[in-house]
Amino acid sequence: MAKVEKRGSLGKEELRDFFREMLLIRRFEEKVEERFRAGELPGFLHVGIGQEAAAVGVCRALEDGDVIASTHRAHGHTLAKGTPPNELMAELYGKLEGCSHGYGGSMHLYDVERGNMGANAVVGGGLPAITGAALAFKLRAEPRVAVAFFGDGATNIGTFHEALNLAQLWCVPALFVCENNHWAESTPSSQHMPIDDVSKRALAFGMKAVKVDGQDVSAVYSATRRALEHARSGKGPVFLDVETYRLVGHYIGDPQVYRPKDELKDLRERQDPIERLRAELELSDEEFEELDTEVQEIVEAAVEFAKAGTDPRPEDALENVYA
Amino acid sequence: MPELSYREAVRDALSQAMRRDDDVFLMGEDIAEMGGSMGVTQGMLDEFGPERVRNTPISEMALVGAAIGAAMQGMRPVAEVMYQDFLTLATEQIVNQAAKHRYMSGGQVSVPVTFRTQGGAGWSPGAQHAQQLEAWFVHIPGLKVVFPSTPADVRGLLYSSIYDENPVVFFEHRTLYGLKEEASEEIEPIPLGKARIHREGEDVTVIATGRLVHEALAAATDAEEEGLSVEVVDPRTLQPLDEDALVASVKKTNRCVVAHEAVTRMGFGAEVAAVIQYQAFDWLDAPIERVGARFTPLPFAPVMEEWCVPHAKDVLEAIHRTVGRSNGD
Numbered sequence: 001m002a003k004v005e006k007r008g009s010l011g012k013e014e015l016r017d018f019f020r021e022m023l024l025i026r027r028f029e030e031k032v033e034e035r036f037r038a039g040e041l042p043g044f045l046h047v048g049i050g051q052e053a054a055a056v057g058v059c060r061a062l063e064d065g066d067v068i069a070s071t072h073r074a075h076g077h078t079l080a081k082g083t084p085p086n087e088l089m090a091e092l093y094g095k096l097e098g099c100s101h102g103y104g105g106s107m108h109l110y111d112v113e114r115g116n117m118g119a120n121a122v123v124g125g126g127l128p129a130i131t132g133a134a135l136a137f138k139l140r141a142e143p144r145v146a147v148a149f150f151g152d153g154a155t156n157i158g159t160f161h162e163a164l165n166l167a168q169l170w171c172v173p174a175l176f177v178c179e180n181n182h183w184a185e186s187t188p189s190s191q192h193m194p195i196d197d198v199s200k201r202a203l204a205f206g207m208k209a210v211k212v213d214g215q216d217v218s219a220v221y222s223a224t225r226r227a228l229e230h231a232r233s234g235k236g237p238v239f240l241d242v243e244t245y246r247l248v249g250h251y252i253g254d255p256q257v258y259r260p261k262d263e264l265k266d267l268r269e270r271q272d273p274i275e276r277l278r279a280e281l282e283l284s285d286e287e288f289e290e291l292d293t294e295v296q297e298i299v300e301a302a303v304e305f306a307k308a309g310t311d312p313r314p315e316d317a318l319e320n321v322y323a
Numbered sequence: 324m325p326e327l328s329y330r331e332a333v334r335d336a337l338s339q340a341m342r343r344d345d346d347v348f349l350m351g352e353d354i355a356e357m358g359g360s361m362g363v364t365q366g367m368l369d370e371f372g373p374e375r376v377r378n379t380p381i382s383e384m385a386l387v388g389a390a391i392g393a394a395m396q397g398m399r400p401v402a403e404v405m406y407q408d409f410l411t412l413a414t415e416q417i418v419n420q421a422a423k424h425r426y427m428s429g430g431q432v433s434v435p436v437t438f439r440t441q442g443g444a445g446w447s448p449g450a451q452h453a454q455q456l457e458a459w460f461v462h463i464p465g466l467k468v469v470f471p472s473t474p475a476d477v478r479g480l481l482y483s484s485i486y487d488e489n490p491v492v493f494f495e496h497r498t499l500y501g502l503k504e505e506a507s508e509e510i511e512p513i514p515l516g517k518a519r520i521h522r523e524g525e526d527v528t529v530i531a532t533g534r535l536v537h538e539a540l541a542a543a544t545d546a547e548e549e550g551l552s553v554e555v556v557d558p559r560t561l562q563p564l565d566e567d568a569l570v571a572s573v574k575k576t577n578r579c580v581v582a583h584e585a586v587t588r589m590g591f592g593a594e595v596a597a598v599i600q601y602q603a604f605d606w607l608d609a610p611i612e613r614v615g616a617r618f619t620p621l622p623f624a625p626v627m628e629e630w631c632v633p634h635a636k637d638v639l640e641a642i643h644r645t646v647g648r649s650n651g652d
Contacts, residue, residue, distance in 0.1 A: 067396075098429075100427060100428055100429045100431075101428075101429025101430070102429065103426055103427055103428070103429040103430075104427045104428060104429065108427040108428075110424075110427065110428035110429070110431050110432065111431075112428060112431040112432045113431070117392075117395055117424075117432065118424060118427065118428060118432075120420075122415060122419050122420075125415065125416070125419060125420060126420075127388070128384055128385045128387070128388020128389050128391070128392060128416060128420075129388050129389070129391045129392030129395060129420060130392055131385060131388070131389045131392060132388060132389030132390060132391060132392025132393040132394070132395075132396075132400075133392040133393065133395060133396045134392075135389055135392070135393050136392070136393040136396035136397070136398045137396070139348065139374060139393075139398070146392070158384055159384050159385070159388065159415075159416075162380075162382045162384045162385035162388075163384075163385050163388065163389075165380060165382065165385065166379065166380065166382060166385040166386070166389060169380065170377075319429075319430065320425050320426050320429065320430045321426065321464055321465070322425075322465075322467070322488075322489045323464070323465060323466055323467040323468075323489060323562050323563055
């Protein structure tokens, strides 16, 4: 069995800052859902409501120079890695001011300057490149770590196994973060995995594996800090099994016919990472309202920024085509 | 000028790039002690060590994908995929990842990676070790595709591919590794996207790739004895394609044969024929002829394999059809 990490200690101010970030992601994604349903946003959108602690806990533990690869459920990782909400929202509106300049969209969010090497719409598609990025860091003796986000569903695909095998074989500074939300789109883990404990898959490669309560942001943060230290010190990659809950459907508009309604209701009551941290911080209603108002204003401003953004010309589609 | 074999030329391009630049390194199956299944990297482990001549597991998705990830961090990896048939295992990484990161990011990141691979019929390995799959990759926006046919070309083009800022799928032909050609001491990089006219002629242009360049040259020699003057042009880079050179040649000769070892149907030659007919329609005196393999998986038995893939006589017959006569009559 993988080792279960205990909560580390974080200062109250830092935790409060994490709370604000998680709340910003939540309000951002609620707004995305609202604007999508209003017909303003094109494309195929996946929100990670319920998984904010994983995004913030991991990304806040990273150092400058560390890089991430994200998934189709990428808004939280992107914001937590430092992309301004304006640039992210502009991307979702398909504007040139967007973080991928309108070429990527929700499932292909990039911010290379801030270490976001791209969200991937192919499940597991980004994992081998994280092994490769970590190899580059190792070859150049740079103290950097490459981090892949993916879900439990991705642990069934070949790239997962090949990328982890190679990473461990070559002892590269990589961190494989499994956002284990127990669902692969509409398929529960009981139907997609013949084992209960996903970290056994990493242990099979001889990789250090750590389990952590993904709804507890400080636990995620501390586990990530320790994993990064392990990877950065040349001891090899780490697999983080971040147990989390997707409190919404697979995509915006998913009727979730596959999921018992009482299960979702129960999870929302018990496993909302924002409610948990709010209680832990003992925020008064006034304090909460103040933070909430602040982040909602940021989100509203992002929508205004995005709507006022520049539409690409149709023929801009040919930019960056070299062959 | 020294003579280099095609195999030595590939090795020389890799070695010179690696001597010049620490960012260049190799990954692939059996490339270190064994020197690669075709012997291309023999001796390189001794010079560059195991960090830069990296043996990988049999794990095409990971070795190709890791090369992509290293390239996105500014390295210039050369990943060897032992047989091009095995590109199928890594096609997701090549097509969805390597070809698209620069585009999807709106130009924030480039992927300077080279995927070397080889293949080709003529030695009866059966259906899974000798296919010619270059047409799959020329169909993908975001990939450069190179298919050199001579030692000097393979050296100069591989060197340019390594230093290209974008992903290159680099096809070598198995039956050419022993072929020799004079080459300069110093590498002269050959720009991607430039065709080579191997032989000038007046009556028919044969546009050929890979092994078929040599079959076309043999056919051209035979045709000459019949009084036919054949021009042989090798595009060398399939994407981007030197359309100007191909069209100029056909405007001069007014007849065109397109020849490759891959199956004819839906092949690279179909695109070349479309380019020629559109840009040189008024100059054409005959329908464009295509030469390629029959539409079948490659069989094992040598007599069947030999029959399925094209040879010089098939090119010559196509030349005859374009000039409206048979056997030189």
